[in-house]
Amino acid sequence: MAKREFQDRDSSELRAKKKSKSDKHTKTKTHGSDLKAQETRNTEPAMLDDVSQADIERFFTENSVQIKDTLQGDTNPDPILEFSHLPSCDSGLYQPLDSFTSPTAIQSATWPLLFTGRDLIGIAETGSGKTLAFGLPCLKKIQDSTKKRKERSSQPMAVMISPTRELAMQIHDQISKFAEPVGIKVACIFGGVKKDEQRRALQTAAIVVATPGRLKDLQNDGSVDLGKVKYLVLDEADRMLDKGFEQDIKDIIRPMPVSKRQTVMFTATWPPVVRDLASTFMTTPVTVTIGGEPSADPRANTRIKQIVEVVKPHEKEQRLVQLLNQHQKGESKSDKILVFCLYKKEAVRVERLLWNKGFKVAGIHGDLGQQERFRSLEAFKKGDATVLVATDVAARGLDIPSVKLVINVTFPLTVEDYVHRIGRTGRAGADGHAITLFTEVDKAQSGALINVLKAAKQEVPEALLKFGGTVKKKQHGAYGAFFKDVDSDKTATKILFDD
Structure with a gap:
């Protein structure tokens, strides 16, 4: 298969190539009111000249991939099935990929969208390679931004939030393997340890991987300014909301720029509370599901x-x-x-x-x-x-x-x-x-x-x-088993007493 070309919208040569293939590929649509979609999409969707249509269809079928995109409609970008199809990069950013054979399903399906700057909701099973799915586009975005300005900002350009310190450390370790060789600093922020060392790490970090509570603390005391964040990730979003971090997340996101920020959310389930949160701070996101229709119910890995x-x-x-x-x-x-x-x-x-x-x-x-x-x-x-x-x-x-x-x-x-x-x-x-x-x-x-x-x-x-197949109603976070879910729109019944 030929190498995938990511087309820079400022390149007249590649614009001409794109135009000549307009009958084979669908371009990304933009809405006049969609300021963010216009400003952040610095590359066009990936195109693969001689990709086998049979391979693409097999990939979508075998992995039960579903993509819902309000901008593109039913037209989906070709998946990145080989690492050689990644957007060109003149540094050693992709070198650690040599230890892997090929992208995972979530990586193949989301990379064409994430590298073009789209907001994205990824729904996939645990252990599916999500960290690298959102990690590589983040690093490429920072590299490209730094080249344009010729110097890196002293404020973080990316924030990745996870529900537990162990997961934060894991994300930090995996991202660092790709970031360190190209000179990008990554800080890991979580509770349970002293803040001074974390404050020092924040002074030079381009990427902050954090749990919500500690990041909000450091934000409140002025140790970190998130006003220039261009890439935001919420990993295990459903779990963070289970733990009651919704308000912390909203407070953390509030100072971040809206129009120039790319936002990525990964979740194992798709309950209403996660959908509501996504709708408050994402712009026309693409929803990519691996393994079937998005569900509010938990699903186990079928393997x-x-x-x-x-x-x-x-x-x-x-x-x-x-x-x-x-x-x-x-x-x-x-x-x-x-x-x-x-x-x-x-x-x-x-x-x-x-x-x-x-x-x-x-x-x-x-x-x-x-x-x-x-x-x-x-x-x-x-x-x-x-x-x-x-x-x-x-x-x-x-x-x-x-x-x-x-x-x-x-x-x-x-x-x-x-x-x-x-x-x-x-x-x-x-x-x-x-x-x-x-x-x-x-x-x-x-x-x-x-x-x-x-x-x-x-x-x-x-x-x-023999124990029965009835599913018990989940307990309410505040009221426990005594919580009664009532219809708040129902008119109250007046009770009359005899004199």
Whole structure:
């Protein structure tokens, strides 16, 4: 396939080439009132001269890719199926891509849009390569902007917000592999550590990766000015809203320029609250969905084999030891297994049990200090520990390579957390395996779990079906199980009393 050409609108030669191919390619439409679309789109959609239409159609079909674009209508840009089709770059920005074979589905589908400056909402499963999907266009935008001005601004040009410090660190590490060789500074900002070192990092950072709470604190005390941000990313947006960060996000975004800012949002689910947030600060965004129609319901990665075992509560820890012995023997002795517990004390007890049984085990939960959590994660990543016992603090966003199996000792409080727990395996196109120990205590979640299993075409055990398939209404964040969802538009009924 020929190399993809990204056409600079200031190039008369390429404009002529674009015009000659107008019968084969659809140009991006702009609306007179859409100031941002006119100002930020500094390149035209990518065009590939001799791309096979069969390959393109196969890509969209096999990955269940759906693109909804109010500007382009039903016309979608060709996906970037090879790294050689990326926009030309005269620096070493793309060199780290040599360690990858080809783009993931979310990268292939979103890059043609992100490199042309479009606002975008990406909906995809965990472990799909989202960080690089939004990371490379961000770095290219900063490079191009710096060349035009011949010097970099002292204020951050890009902000990437994530719900947890672990995910922020992960994004920082992956972005830094591409940023450092081309001289772009990246700062990682999160709570739980002293602010002074973070303030120093902000003085030279072009990209800020942060959790909402700490970034807002530093913004309020004048340590960072976000008035020149041109690229904004919200990663795991649904999770941030679950955690109640909506107001913090709005406060952080308020000083950022509107017309010249490109905004990118990635989310695993598409509930109304996420849609409402997107509508408040994005301009004619493109919605790219990998794996089917956007849904408000959680969906598990279909490559993960899910097994649910219904057991008695007192049998769980004995069964856990049996499973670990079964899956860590022979050639699989060093396989990485992630074990999830619901509560911190439970995680400590299970970790101690496994240590006494001779397993190479580490733990990560809220009672551990930041450095202890870092050490546990590093030990697990390097293989010094082959079993990591975690609470849900580690369930979202962490990219731990080659996790072969996830075991849920205790079912989480919501089925959304279940989906994100098991999403630690089966990442980056690999197959995964998850085993869940389900008890009568968890029966309120049986209906939602059954729906997740059915949607992923997994076997539903008879013992689980006996708990019932009704999906319980989610608790309200402020009022808990006592919350009653009422129709606020309904006229109140007058109550009359006899004299």
